[in-house]
Amino acid sequence: MADHILDIRNLKIEATVHPPDGDSFDVTIVDGISLTLGKGRVLGLIGESGAGKSTIGLSAMGYGRGGVRITGGEVFLNGRDILKGGVKRLRRLRGREVSYVAQSAAAAFNPAHRLMDQVVEATLRHGVADRREAEQRAIGFFRKLGLPDPENFGRRFPHQVSGGQLQRAMTAMALCSEPDLIVFDEPTTALDVTTQIDVLAAIKDAIADTGVAALYITHDLAVVAQVSDEIMVLRHGKMVEHGETRQIIEAPREDYTKALVSVRSIEHEEKAPSTRPILAVERVTAAYGGTVKVLQDVSVEIHPGQTLAVVGESGSGKSTLARVVTGLLPPMEGKITFDGRSLTPKLKDRSKDDLRELQMIYQMADVAMNPRQTVRTIIGRPLEFYFGMRGAEREKRVKELLDEIEMGTGFIDRYPAELSGGQKQRVCIARALAAKPKLIICDEVTSALDPLVAEGILKLLLRLQKEEQVAYLFITHDLATVKAIADSIAVMYRGNVVRYGPKSKVLTPPFDDYTDLLLSSVPEMHVGWLEQAIRHRRMESAGN
Amino acid sequence: MKRPRIPPSALVGLIITGVYFLAAIFAGWIAPYGFADVVGDVWAPSSAQFLLGTDSIGRDLLSRMIYGGQTTIAIATAATVLSFATGSILGFLAAVVGGWVDQLLSRFVDLMMSIPILIFALVILSVMPVTIVTLIIVMGLLDSTRVFRLARGVAVDITVMDYVEAARLRGEGRLWIIFREVLPNALSPLVSEMGMRFIFQVLLLSTLSFLGLGVQPPLSDWGGIVKENKDGIVYGVTAALYPAIAIATLAISVNLVADWVLTRTTSLKGGRGG
Numbered sequence: 001m002a003d004h005i006l007d008i009r010n011l012k013i014e015a016t017v018h019p020p021d022g023d024s025f026d027v028t029i030v031d032g033i034s035l036t037l038g039k040g041r042v043l044g045l046i047g048e049s050g051a052g053k054s055t056i057g058l059s060a061m062g063y064g065r066g067g068v069r070i071t072g073g074e075v076f077l078n079g080r081d082i083l084k085g086g087v088k089r090l091r092r093l094r095g096r097e098v099s100y101v102a103q104s105a106a107a108a109f110n111p112a113h114r115l116m117d118q119v120v121e122a123t124l125r126h127g128v129a130d131r132r133e134a135e136q137r138a139i140g141f142f143r144k145l146g147l148p149d150p151e152n153f154g155r156r157f158p159h160q161v162s163g164g165q166l167q168r169a170m171t172a173m174a175l176c177s178e179p180d181l182i183v184f185d186e187p188t189t190a191l192d193v194t195t196q197i198d199v200l201a202a203i204k205d206a207i208a209d210t211g212v213a214a215l216y217i218t219h220d221l222a223v224v225a226q227v228s229d230e231i232m233v234l235r236h237g238k239m240v241e242h243g244e245t246r247q248i249i250e251a252p253r254e255d256y257t258k259a260l261v262s263v264r265s266i267e268h269e270e271k272a273p274s275t276r277p278i279l280a281v282e283r284v285t286a287a288y289g290g291t292v293k294v295l296q297d298v299s300v301e302i303h304p305g306q307t308l309a310v311v312g313e314s315g316s317g318k319s320t321l322a323r324v325v326t327g328l329l330p331p332m333e334g335k336i337t338f339d340g341r342s343l344t345p346k347l348k349d350r351s352k353d354d355l356r357e358l359q360m361i362y363q364m365a366d367v368a369m370n371p372r373q374t375v376r377t378i379i380g381r382p383l384e385f386y387f388g389m390r391g392a393e394r395e396k397r398v399k400e401l402l403d404e405i406e407m408g409t410g411f412i413d414r415y416p417a418e419l420s421g422g423q424k425q426r427v428c429i430a431r432a433l434a435a436k437p438k439l440i441i442c443d444e445v446t447s448a449l450d451p452l453v454a455e456g457i458l459k460l461l462l463r464l465q466k467e468e469q470v471a472y473l474f475i476t477h478d479l480a481t482v483k484a485i486a487d488s489i490a491v492m493y494r495g496n497v498v499r500y501g502p503k504s505k506v507l508t509p510p511f512d513d514y515t516d517l518l519l520s521s522v523p524e525m526h527v528g529w530l531e532q533a534i535r536h537r538r539m540e541s542a543g544n
Numbered sequence: 545m546k547r548p549r550i551p552p553s554a555l556v557g558l559i560i561t562g563v564y565f566l567a568a569i570f571a572g573w574i575a576p577y578g579f580a581d582v583v584g585d586v587w588a589p590s591s592a593q594f595l596l597g598t599d600s601i602g603r604d605l606l607s608r609m610i611y612g613g614q615t616t617i618a619i620a621t622a623a624t625v626l627s628f629a630t631g632s633i634l635g636f637l638a639a640v641v642g643g644w645v646d647q648l649l650s651r652f653v654d655l656m657m658s659i660p661i662l663i664f665a666l667v668i669l670s671v672m673p674v675t676i677v678t679l680i681i682v683m684g685l686l687d688s689t690r691v692f693r694l695a696r697g698v699a700v701d702i703t704v705m706d707y708v709e710a711a712r713l714r715g716e717g718r719l720w721i722i723f724r725e726v727l728p729n730a731l732s733p734l735v736s737e738m739g740m741r742f743i744f745q746v747l748l749l750s751t752l753s754f755l756g757l758g759v760q761p762p763l764s765d766w767g768g769i770v771k772e773n774k775d776g777i778v779y780g781v782t783a784a785l786y787p788a789i790a791i792a793t794l795a796i797s798v799n800l801v802a803d804w805v806l807t808r809t810t811s812l813k814g815g816r817g818g
Contacts, residue, residue, distance in 0.1 A: 326713055347712065355715040368706040372728035385714060431710075 005180045005213040006037040006060055012072030013055050029055050031237045040211040044228030046221055048450035052237040053217045057183040061098050062090045095122030099174040103186040105166040109158040115169050116154025123177040141172035145202040164195035168202050175206055184216045192313040193521040200226055201534055221260050222523035225249050226530035233257050246527050266458055266484040270503050277301040278438055278471045284334030286324050294320045296495045305469040309482040312492035318475045322441045326360060339438060356386045359432035363444035365424035369416040375427055376412045382434040401430040422453035441473045446481060458485055479522045491515050557800025564794050568614040577604040579611035580762045587781045599783055600772050608769055609786055615765040619680055620745035626684030631691025636722045639699030653689045661686045669757040683745055694737055698730045739802025743795045750791050766791050
């Protein structure tokens with residue numbers, strides 16, 4: 001036991017649920033999990049949302065999020081059971097022996113203090129080093145993590161650095177007090193792929209250099225394959241499979257793990273463009289408030305029954321393109337033609353048919369539906385509004401649509417809060433379909449979903465496209481999704497379309513610099529990808 | 545299905561509030577004497593005949609308290625309803641329409657709020673005939689600026705939600721957006737605020753009456769009863785304390801209920817009323 005830094009035995013964690021109408025009841029979030037972690041080892045915890053992975057991670061610090069109780073099992077840290085001994089003892093070891101890197105660094109840093117004060121806080125508090133020494137150590141970590149101007153980096157405030165830098169600063173904060181264990185809770189999930197790769201490499205190097213043990217929590221198997229020595233797959237709070245990283249990725253034993261590894265198995269034949277596009281965006285320039293141009297001279301076309309995927313990082317202008325097409329943001333220059341007729345720039349000037357034939361599906365399905373309306377109202381309203389359907393006729397059509405999205409009529413009286421993430425997105429799809437549109441704008445519709453659920457949504461969208469001949473403007477940052485469903489692709493970078501054409505052409509070399517960077521940054525599901533990608537990058541930049 | 549259990553603090557609040565409201569509604573049946581009948585000596589101590597004693601001119605204090613409660617609660621309720629109707633509809637309108645409508649309404653409200661309500665009310669009531677109707681209108685309209693602020697703030701949060709954008713993209717009109725998309729989602733913070741505004745109205749009315757510009761004699765509310773009997777305190781007569789205690793306990797108990805409503809409705813929605 002002494003050689004294990006962390007030893008969790010038969011951990012059971014429960015929480016009490018208070019439903020809006022009904023009795024409170026207990027649910028088991030983590031059920032009988034055991035794991036051990038030796039010095040310098042990295043264990044990846046992977047699973048869908050609700051699998052209990054973050055809860056396990058926090059239990060390694062003796063912490064339960066609001067309302068959560070650790071009801072069984074033991075957690076040994078450096079040989080001591082940390083669940084016994086009370087808050088004072090926990091306070092002594094948190095930040096000293098075990099530290100935590102949260103998903104959203106932007107929310108985890110206090111915006112009112114300079115980075116350095118926050119990075120060295122735990123170190124000073126625990127008396128590990130005096131201020132000068134702690135700051136020297138922090139600067140060393142800044143350098144090791146590849147942060148710009150490490151000497152002065154700590155003087156900045158959180159809002160003065162980028163998201164990727166902030167995430168690295170948080171890793172420095174976790175490392176600074178020289179803990180024995182670090183819990184990484186989805187540290188790269190909120191980052192763009194091109195940033196993620198740098199942060200991943202930095203974290204991996206830092207772990208290797210300091211010899212710290214780590215729990216690495218993520219839902220992305222391709223990411224965890226790059227940094228961990230072993231992987232534990234979780235589902236519904238129970239362990240599904242546990243093994244060395246290579247075994248899990250290359251030879252998974254359980255069906256669930258196999259499904260996770262083989263996700264994105266969609267085959268989609270690229271269709272040839274027709275003679276007349278359904279939507280033509282010509283030389284559109286747009287800005288918020290007038291000065292800063294978010295879109296510059298953008299021209300793209302979508303053909304009936306086909307999918308144009310718009311890819312790019314956050315801030316590249318892809319969502320703005322959607323807002324311009326829908327009329328929410330009238331462009332400064334340029335022209336939009338829809339189904340042969342010119343679209344008026346402003347939403348309120350558009351005819352009911354223009355509105356009907358151009359529908360939108362949102363990223364966050366839970367805020368895209370009014371929480372106080374039932375599925376019947378949500379899907380039924382467009383029927384009533386555009387086609388004047390009422391009573392039994394409307395009811396019948398709502399039920400047909402529910403069948404079409406593979407949900408069944410039993411859901412008709414439910415409120416959005418009573419649906420799962422995937423079901424919510426399906427209802428949103430049904431609402432869009434109810435209008436019998438010719439084009440649906442899909443804004444990151446699968447980004448908030450677990451991989452297996454997202455796969456189901458993509459398959460549904462493809463089937464509906466075949467049946468209803470609807471075209472999609474598919475906005476995403478996820479290249480795997482693009483490969484799966486697109487007919488043509490537009491790559492956007494800082495408001496410009498840097499590469500545009502049929503999928504086969506866009507994804508075939510020679511690439512322009514940005515597309516190359518983007519494509520090479522997408523984690524691939526094999527061990528050693530990270531090193532390859534970094535090497536590829538160095539060669540590219542050496543070649544320039 | 546069973547409702548979750550009511551916490552003790554809210555239960556205490558509910559019971560006290562309930563007792564006051566019931567007493568106000570059934571005042572005519574439960575008050576032992578008429579509110580203006582002189583039935584005993586001046587400031588008689590409490591006895592079996594006069595449970596709380598008598599007031600400065602020999603009226604039964606308990607009966608005065610019960611009728612006073614009726615006046616206080618009725619006027620405060622009417623003013624609250626008026627301030628909510630005006631404030632929330634204008635607030636929603638400002639949020640949904642935006643632009644110059646929002647600017648105009650919001651700046652006007654800023655202007656109104658820069659003058660303390662009590663002073664504003666005193667000025668208006670000293671030049672207008674003080675009737676119950678003017679009291680309700682003045683109190684309701686002045687307080688509607690606070691409701692406007694809240695309603696607009698809540699509605700602005702809601703109008704940026706994707707479901708409102710979806711309704712706009714569908715081509716829905718303003719009435720649908722206000723009444724079908726915004727209002728149902730704004731109800732819970734507004735309802736709990738209603739408790740707060742009601743308390744404020746009770747306190748404002750009591751203050752006005754105490755200063756002589758509220759409810760006029762022979763009718764009296766709790767604030768008025770404090771005023772009538774305040775001179776007795778010097779002689780050790782406790783008559784002025786009963787209405788004061790009634791005002792305080794009503795305020796606290798409504799507050800406890802409103803607190804519970806707020807936490808209940810927000811915890812259902814993941815921490816935010818919206």
